[in-house]
Amino acid sequence: MLEQSFYDKTDEILSRYPAQERSLIPIIHEIQEAFNYVPVELLPYVAKHIGITETKAFSVASFYERFSFEPKGKYIIRVCDGTACHVRNSLPVLERLRSELGLSEKKHTTDDMLFTVETVSCLGACSLAPALMVNDHVHPAMTPEKATEMLKALREEASVHE
Amino acid sequence: MSRITTQEELNALQGKFMSEIKAEPIRILVCAGTGCQASGSLNVYEKMKELAENTEIKVEFALHVQHPHVHKSGCLGFCEQGPLVRIEPFGVLYTKVKPEDCEEIFNETVKKGEIIHRLLYKNKITGEECFNQDSIPFYNGQTRVVLRTCGTIDPESIEEAISAGEYQALSKTLFKMTPDEVIQTVLDSKLRGRGGGGFVAGKKWQQVASQPVTERYVVCNGDEGDPGAFMDCSIMEGDPHRMIEGMIIAAYATGAHEGYIYVRAEYPLAVKRLTLAIKQATEYGLLGDNILGSGFSFNLHINRGAGAFVCGEGSALTASIEGKRGMPRVKPPRTVEEGLFGKPTVLNNVETYANVPQIILAGAEWYRSIGTENSPGTKTFALTGAVRNTGLVEVPFGITPREIIFNIGGGIRDDKKFKAVQIGGPSGGCLTEKQLDEPLDFDSVKKLGVIVGSGGLVVMDENTCMVEVARFFMEFTHRESCGKCVPCREGTLRMLEILERIVAGNGRMEDIEELRTLSDLIIHTALCGLGKSAPLPVVSTLNSFMDEYIAHIQDKKCPAHVCQKLKQYVIEPTKCKSCSKCARGCPVQAIDGKPKVPYVINQDKCIKCGACIETCPFKAIYVA
Amino acid sequence: MGTMKIDGRNVEFSDEKNVLSVIRKAGIDLPTLCYHSELSVYGACRLCNVEDEKGRMFASCSERPRDGMSIKTSTPRLVRYRRMLIELLLASHHRDCTTCVKSGDCDLQKLAHRLGVSTVRWGYKERAHEKDFSSPSIVRDSDKCILCGDCVRVCEGIQGINAIDFANRGTDAMVIPAFNKEIAKTDCVNCGQCRVVCPTGAISINTNIRPVWEALSNPDVKVIAQVAPAVRVALGQAFGGAKGENVMGKIVTALHRLGFDEVYDTTFGADMTILEESKEFLEIFEKGGPFPLFTSCCPAWVSFCEKRWPEFVSHISTSYSPLQMLGSIVREYFKGQNIMSIGIMPCTAKKYEILRDDLKRDGKQNIDYILTTEELITMIKRAGIQFDMLEGEAADMPFGIGSGGAVIFGNSGGVMEAALRTLCKGSERSALEELSTGGVRGPGSLREFTFNYKGKEIKAAVVSGLAEADALLRRIKSGESFYHFVEVMACRRGCIMGGGQPVHAGYRTKEARKHGLYESDVNTQIRRSDENPLALSIYDTLIKGREHELLHSHR
Numbered sequence A: 001m002l003e004q005s006f007y008d009k010t011d012e013i014l015s016r017y018p019a020q021e022r023s024l025i026p027i028i029h030e031i032q033e034a035f036n037y038v039p040v041e042l043l044p045y046v047a048k049h050i051g052i053t054e055t056k057a058f059s060v061a062s063f064y065e066r067f068s069f070e071p072k073g074k075y076i077i078r079v080c081d082g083t084a085c086h087v088r089n090s091l092p093v094l095e096r097l098r099s100e101l102g103l104s105e106k107k108h109t110t111d112d113m114l115f116t117v118e119t120v121s122c123l124g125a126c127s128l129a130p131a132l133m134v135n136d137h138v139h140p141a142m143t144p145e146k147a148t149e150m151l152k153a154l155r156e157e158a159s160v161h162e
Numbered sequence B: 001m002s003r004i005t006t007q008e009e010l011n012a013l014q015g016k017f018m019s020e021i022k023a024e025p026i027r028i029l030v031c032a033g034t035g036c037q038a039s040g041s042l043n044v045y046e047k048m049k050e051l052a053e054n055t056e057i058k059v060e061f062a063l064h065v066q067h068p069h070v071h072k073s074g075c076l077g078f079c080e081q082g083p084l085v086r087i088e089p090f091g092v093l094y095t096k097v098k099p100e101d102c103e104e105i106f107n108e109t110v111k112k113g114e115i116i117h118r119l120l121y122k123n124k125i126t127g128e129e130c131f132n133q134d135s136i137p138f139y140n141g142q143t144r145v146v147l148r149t150c151g152t153i154d155p156e157s158i159e160e161a162i163s164a165g166e167y168q169a170l171s172k173t174l175f176k177m178t179p180d181e182v183i184q185t186v187l188d189s190k191l192r193g194r195g196g197g198g199f200v201a202g203k204k205w206q207q208v209a210s211q212p213v214t215e216r217y218v219v220c221n222g223d224e225g226d227p228g229a230f231m232d233c234s235i236m237e238g239d240p241h242r243m244i245e246g247m248i249i250a251a252y253a254t255g256a257h258e259g260y261i262y263v264r265a266e267y268p269l270a271v272k273r274l275t276l277a278i279k280q281a282t283e284y285g286l287l288g289d290n291i292l293g294s295g296f297s298f299n300l301h302i303n304r305g306a307g308a309f310v311c312g313e314g315s316a317l318t319a320s321i322e323g324k325r326g327m328p329r330v331k332p333p334r335t336v337e338e339g340l341f342g343k344p345t346v347l348n349n350v351e352t353y354a355n356v357p358q359i360i361l362a363g364a365e366w367y368r369s370i371g372t373e374n375s376p377g378t379k380t381f382a383l384t385g386a387v388r389n390t391g392l393v394e395v396p397f398g399i400t401p402r403e404i405i406f407n408i409g410g411g412i413r414d415d416k417k418f419k420a421v422q423i424g425g426p427s428g429g430c431l432t433e434k435q436l437d438e439p440l441d442f443d444s445v446k447k448l449g450v451i452v453g454s455g456g457l458v459v460m461d462e463n464t465c466m467v468e469v470a471r472f473f474m475e476f477t478h479r480e481s482c483g484k485c486v487p488c489r490e491g492t493l494r495m496l497e498i499l500e501r502i503v504a505g506n507g508r509m510e511d512i513e514e515l516r517t518l519s520d521l522i523i524h525t526a527l528c529g530l531g532k533s534a535p536l537p538v539v540s541t542l543n544s545f546m547d548e549y550i551a552h553i554q555d556k557k558c559p560a561h562v563c564q565k566l567k568q569y570v571i572e573p574t575k576c577k578s579c580s581k582c583a584r585g586c587p588v589q590a591i592d593g594k595p596k597v598p599y600v601i602n603q604d605k606c607i608k609c610g611a612c613i614e615t616c617p618f619k620a621i622y623v624a
Numbered sequence C: 001m002g003t004m005k006i007d008g009r010n011v012e013f014s015d016e017k018n019v020l021s022v023i024r025k026a027g028i029d030l031p032t033l034c035y036h037s038e039l040s041v042y043g044a045c046r047l048c049n050v051e052d053e054k055g056r057m058f059a060s061c062s063e064r065p066r067d068g069m070s071i072k073t074s075t076p077r078l079v080r081y082r083r084m085l086i087e088l089l090l091a092s093h094h095r096d097c098t099t100c101v102k103s104g105d106c107d108l109q110k111l112a113h114r115l116g117v118s119t120v121r122w123g124y125k126e127r128a129h130e131k132d133f134s135s136p137s138i139v140r141d142s143d144k145c146i147l148c149g150d151c152v153r154v155c156e157g158i159q160g161i162n163a164i165d166f167a168n169r170g171t172d173a174m175v176i177p178a179f180n181k182e183i184a185k186t187d188c189v190n191c192g193q194c195r196v197v198c199p200t201g202a203i204s205i206n207t208n209i210r211p212v213w214e215a216l217s218n219p220d221v222k223v224i225a226q227v228a229p230a231v232r233v234a235l236g237q238a239f240g241g242a243k244g245e246n247v248m249g250k251i252v253t254a255l256h257r258l259g260f261d262e263v264y265d266t267t268f269g270a271d272m273t274i275l276e277e278s279k280e281f282l283e284i285f286e287k288g289g290p291f292p293l294f295t296s297c298c299p300a301w302v303s304f305c306e307k308r309w310p311e312f313v314s315h316i317s318t319s320y321s322p323l324q325m326l327g328s329i330v331r332e333y334f335k336g337q338n339i340m341s342i343g344i345m346p347c348t349a350k351k352y353e354i355l356r357d358d359l360k361r362d363g364k365q366n367i368d369y370i371l372t373t374e375e376l377i378t379m380i381k382r383a384g385i386q387f388d389m390l391e392g393e394a395a396d397m398p399f400g401i402g403s404g405g406a407v408i409f410g411n412s413g414g415v416m417e418a419a420l421r422t423l424c425k426g427s428e429r430s431a432l433e434e435l436s437t438g439g440v441r442g443p444g445s446l447r448e449f450t451f452n453y454k455g456k457e458i459k460a461a462v463v464s465g466l467a468e469a470d471a472l473l474r475r476i477k478s479g480e481s482f483y484h485f486v487e488v489m490a491c492r493r494g495c496i497m498g499g500g501q502p503v504h505a506g507y508r509t510k511e512a513r514k515h516g517l518y519e520s521d522v523n524t525q526i527r528r529s530d531e532n533p534l535a536l537s538i539y540d541t542l543i544k545g546r547e548h549e550l551l552h553s554h555r
């Protein structure tokens, strides 16, 4: 069971959209932004509210790469593996991040829920390839070394916030 | 602010904003596009602002104003050199500016009009200093029509947009032209869609306008999923009003009253600026009900994508806006007949819409004077990869790839050898040295077996393995396949398997034939453009770089030394001092040796981790 | 209207929606795996590709016919592509044909054979999803799914349920319930229509053959079967019989040979249902409401109503379905004996119905197992019975006869017609004729008509397909429509197209099944339920005023 606060926040989101099928994707976006993932319990709840079946809501949500039913870390690192970044060696950056965090192609989020590492194809910063994005912030011209430093800085930032 | 209710009011306002901006003695524009922001331009902006606000200094040659103005601008296209700072009225362009530089810029340039030489861009070949934008080779080969305002106005201020002439074309269409005349002008201009297909925009509008159903929609495709392309991103970020204006004009021409902009979720800045632009335009009465008092109404919404490349395809995009899975559907009916919510829909690309206002203002004839006979106008390209100057460029159609890569792009980085340029992204193919002097326009490029596509140009040098590039694109299309139709879902999987096998050194000669038959099948039977074009990078590399495929398959070698599994780590016996350091570091005990005899790597055991190369104090180990 | 050239021949077309239909009309059986004329066009299999004179390819299922079009349907290139498409499908398919339930009746297998796919170049990547046995009616095996989407479109488009849908994308795509939960935990109403359209073994009937067979070989158990109307017009074709032929006699013989001790006719139960239901209706009609009264014999409909329209559940007749009627009476008749009661049904939802608590007496099911038409066919084949050579036998007494009205239960509109027959002035042909041509029969999945009863007008509706029913309920709720009496059947056209019937029934087969039942009605002596002497007689013997206990649901 989810805590009531999840439903309260969801109600607030729902109140801003017409109760129609077309609101589904924007609503899931907002839920994902609010909780860093899409708690599975909320999908039937949303579906009911906008008048579609939960099967449909699940079908749609599972289609889109960006939506995740698993909780993501505080810092979502999206490493660009678009063409421009790929030909400028984005893979070593990805590998470094994964090895430093003990993550893999299958495992995306660290156990302490601090980091999630994913790939994305193009961030629109191709001329600064290879690029990656931490939450909404783009980091240009990455190297494995810079990736390591970046993790260190993020860890420090997180501990300050604690 | 109050709503503008007549054409005259708009003109008056433009004049007012223009004089206000002219009155600014010094105008500092800090680029705040995605690229420069990533390089820290916002810190530069804050610092500049702080300096400007707290300064006591009198600007000597403009005594009537107390302090200079600092603005954010959209992408100037030269992101690689960012953060960029431009200072008007001198027109000086500083590159790679850091917050620490701001004080000096203030003291020297702003106060005294002195140039700071170390911040100027230096011509990479001649070494010459480039004082302003026009003297930089990157810019002087370009023709900026669509990007005219990108980088010179603050995209978050509609006042600047209006002063730069945005919404003038709208006012002209609303008050001086009938919808049919608008369509005719766009038809006459021969404007073709910039989203990849090159379909004549005016025809599409005409078809929608002639549908019996009167509820219609105008949709802008800002999904830009092509990896390695960011043209639409820069337009949306740099001057969102221009493209919005184009959409309103399309709506007026086709009788639509509702519009949607579908933007990639990976472009948060574009979403932010579009949202702001819509808000501001609505407040000024340039959007919404009764636009400019003309009686015409048009409302605009923004939908964010959610990470599915296939949603760039028209029917998948409309499905996604409707709240469904973004799966392409069969045609007919076409989008112009039954598009969004089953209604006739104009769907155009960001850049297509951004071309419209200029066409309306300057006329179809002017437009056709740029570019080629059948591909008039300009095209923006995202020039990336192994070139010296990467960035966003706008060039007239008909220019050659060589001019773009070697003049504007400054040639290949580190003086390496040019190998190929990938055009059209995952739906396109490679152009080789031989094809560099062919004109770049919709039809000529098709004859070379590639497409203009949305505008990604990824330059590859001798260090790029073309088989690996083919594998990379196949992996992309396979991952992005919606999974609906058999040839694309299953066929791309099998093609990817084969390519993976080849780059891992396990290829067989039959694989080439199998790749060709699968390509043929998928191209001819897939349901949508994603599948139909998915094999093109493979076909194109098979045609131009067969020798590389054969090297991988028969000789088990990667000529570009890229494919990890085909690398061979070898000890040069003459250099090896038998120190045993490498053997101790090897995680799989693949290195054997005795004192005084050169060590040897057992290739069967070696997992190509590369650790030994780093450990050898005598640099005796190399990759063969 | 127009003419097009297909493989060099001129073919006229009229209102065909797509080129594929024109091709088929021209007598060419173009292979398809994702096209059903009643479902929306999906365009996923790409097998229906054809080539125009310029060598351009397009999928014929999704192209409009145009006058002057010229196409070829099987150039070497097209044949090569089709073969490769099948090969690609097979490569990702769990190919254990020899032991697969669908073998012999599988479209994928047939096409592979027909197109001569002799090798599969690519290796199968074990996916090994768990099979879903949670439903009493259907079994889902995702490893056999080719993602044609037929089930999704039937479940959502025709049935309005959407219990299963696509999830994920690309090669990870699957057709599953939300969150991949068990199908029994969804809104699935067990209609089995998904299984009817599924071209492979990905959705199949949850079979009960084994326990029945065990009981048949146990001398201590008296095994009793009853056979529903729709079974008799669908089974014969599987053994070379004519489409829609009524083979009830042979079915009885076959069941006896299989070892069933008693073989009864569900039409007996149907007459009981009509007797009870028309009583119930008259009572409400005279009382003036609440309207409408809904029929109760389709369990998928009842389940749908409970899940989606709880406010209308109290409007459903409490009379047992024919299956339960006869089941309950048989149980009472053989009280104290060790019996196993089997229903031979066209329906997968009946497998669920027999488990319902409101249909149990003293916690015991009225019926022990349901065998669908398909399962009976399997048993007959397995036992090696040469069905086509059998001499027909009559069903066993005392529950071996039913009226003509009971036989037509298998068609959408049949229950309504049978019920209204008992309200007709007489049993003369003319009165029945007037009723049967008054709108209760006919095309379309919704039929509305009025019936004059003692000078008063009865407004009635007959609907089949749950999406259509859903729309009707919405109109009833909003007050836009009003009826006194409504018959709902979950399957389009009624039970003749039930989820347990032999599949691959095209338009002609459907029509033949329908006519088969109407013809049997005409050939029956007793046409009204209230004239079935055996049914009437048990009111005095077995039932003795216990109608509520024995013949009604306790919902």
Ligand SMILES: Cc1cc2nc3c(=O)[nH]c(=O)nc-3n(C[C@H](O)[C@H](O)[C@H](O)COP(=O)(O)O)c2cc1C
Residues within 6 Å of the ligand: B192, B193, B194, B195, B196, B197, B198, B199, B201, B221, B222, B223, B224, B225, B226, B309, B310, B311, B312, B313, B314, B347, B348, B349, B350, B352, B454, B528, B529, B530
């Ligand atoms: C797989 C696929 C992806 C596409 N992605 C885009 C895109 O990101 N942006 C775009 O404008 N058009 C894209 N298109 C093309 C659109 O379908 C459509 O042709 C275009 O938006 C029409 O606008 P235009 O005529 O102005 O080019 C894509 C097409 C396919 C098949």
Ligand code: SF4
Residues within 6 Å of the ligand: B310, B327, B328, B480, B481, B482, B483, B484, B485, B486, B488, B489, B526, B527, B528, B529, B530, B531, B532
């Ligand atoms: S070609 Fe690929 S992306 Fe397009 S419909 Fe088919 S499976 Fe989907």
Ligand code: SF4
Residues within 6 Å of the ligand: B569, B585, B586, B587, B588, B589, B590, B591, B601, B605, B606, B607, B608, B609, B610, B611, B612, B613
């Ligand atoms: S590359 Fe790695 S595995 Fe191979 S020899 Fe060197 S250290 Fe050992």
Ligand code: SF4
Residues within 6 Å of the ligand: B571, B575, B576, B577, B578, B579, B580, B581, B582, B583, B593, B599, B615, B616, B617, B618, B619, B620, B621
């Ligand atoms: S580390 Fe270098 S020098 Fe030492 S044994 Fe290895 S190859 Fe020879």
Ligand code: SF4
Residues within 6 Å of the ligand: C093, C094, C095, C096, C097, C098, C100, C101, C102, C103, C104, C106, C107, C108, C109, C144, C200, C201, C202
């Ligand atoms: S579903 Fe068809 S092809 Fe697949 S194993 Fe069963 S019979 Fe064979």
Ligand code: SF4
Residues within 6 Å of the ligand: C097, C098
């Ligand atoms: S079809 Fe072939 S594989 Fe199957 S049982 Fe017969 S011989 Fe064996």
Ligand code: SF4
Residues within 6 Å of the ligand: C138, C154, C155, C159, C161, C162, C163, C164, C187, C188, C189, C190, C191, C192, C193, C194, C195
């Ligand atoms: S049995 Fe009926 S309701 Fe259940 S999944 Fe199949 S079609 Fe849908």
Ligand code: SF4
Residues within 6 Å of the ligand: C144, C145, C146, C147, C148, C149, C150, C151, C152, C175, C194, C197, C198, C199, C200, C202, C203
């Ligand atoms: S379960 Fe059957 S009908 Fe449904 S998509 Fe899979 S193969 Fe098609």
Ligand code: SF4
Residues within 6 Å of the ligand: C190, C191, C297, C298, C299, C300, C301, C346, C347, C348, C349, C350, C489, C490, C491, C494, C495, C496, C497, C498, C499
């Ligand atoms: S219509 Fe008949 S076959 Fe279909 S679910 Fe209802 S009772 Fe069963």
Ligand code: FES
Residues within 6 Å of the ligand: A080, A081, A082, A083, A084, A085, A086, A121, A122, A123, A124, A125, A126, A127, A129, A130, A131, B227, B228, B229, B230
């Ligand atoms: S390819 Fe990496 S940002 Fe565009």
Ligand code: FES
Residues within 6 Å of the ligand: B031, B032, B033, B034, B035, B036, B037, B074, B075, B076, B077, B078, B079, B080, B082, B083, B084
């Ligand atoms: S973002 Fe500054 S030049 Fe592109």
Ligand code: FES
Residues within 6 Å of the ligand: C031, C032, C033, C034, C035, C042, C043, C044, C045, C046, C047, C048, C049, C059, C060, C061, C062
């Ligand atoms: S029948 Fe046309 S694509 Fe399947």
